[in-house]
Amino acid sequence: MNIRKYEAYVRAVELGSLSKAAEELGYTQSGISHMMQSLEEEVGFPLMVRTSAGIVPNSEGEQLLPTIRQLLNTSESLEQHIAKIKGADTGRIRIAAYLSVATRWLPKIIRDFQKDYPNVEIQITEMGSGAIEEIMENHQAELCIYAGGEGKDFEWIPLRRDRMLALLPPEHPLTRREAVPLKALLNEEFIMPMPDYDGEVRFVLDKLDHWPHILFSACSDYVIINMVAQGLGISILPELQLENFPSDAVALPMDPPQYRMLGMGVPSVKTASPVTRNFMRYVEAYVKNLEETAEK
Secondary structure: OOHHHHHHHHHHHHHOOHHHHHHHHOOOHHHHHHHHHHHHHHHOOOOEEEEOOEEEEOHHHHHHHHHHHHHHHHHHHHHHHHHHHOOOOOEEEEEEEOHHHHHHOHHHHHHHHHHHOOOEEEEEEEOOHHHHHHHHHOOOOOEEEEEOOOOOOOEEEEEEEEEEEEEEOOOOHHHHOOOEEHHHHHHOEEEEEOOOOOHHHHHHHOOOOOOOEEEEEEOOHHHHHHHHHOOOOEEEEEHHHHOOOOOOOEEEEEEEEEEEEEEEEEOOOOOOOHHHHHHHHHHHHHHHHHHHHHHO
16 A cells, blocks of 8 residues: 555645645656556545546545545554654644634744754644534544533543633723623623634623624634724633733623633544654643743
């Protein structure tokens, strides 16, 4: 079995183009076309079709994709184990994370990790909860960092509670309080994150007798922050996302306090590649340092 053929197939359907896959993987156009022909001969049936939008898997190819991705992950893990034995630390880590985590945590974690493992490639994808869970289910990431992984089909390691804050326009009457009563939200025009980005906010609003009037929706937290600053409504966002963000909007805790639990998910700690487990240790060390700093 030539594992490179399977890798080329996955990248071709992910990119929707044989030529783009060839360029990324370092093959010629004719070379990757020959690989795809050889792969289809090997399995005994076609795996893709050409459409006006590009290369897409046919139904048989779609059925095989999860198993092929699992095969590639296993192959990469094997290569990393061999490299580890030889004294080299190489490989790739694909991370799916919230924008707030990717913005605030990951740059510092990766900086420290790269000092010790400079040859490891790290790919970060920022997205909402539903997309993160789909990527993990399809084995398209080795690691995820977000909130809400309890009970999912991967191992979940809670990391740190993050406060959910009420975000208010400047000069709003509620800004004169030390904390915003949860029930006070009922009387306000509300700016809601879009579906797939609204999990934690939805969890808070569901504690009310009914939701406030949703006046606007947006998938970008930065758009929401600026809309609130312009007096278009109020919202709820995590403290991590609001940290050091320049804005006239006022962020206050809620009464009673509201939190989300950020955590780290992997398909299986036991079968994770050496570089993934190493990276997990750096994540845990970073969060531990945050906790110790906060206690001082």
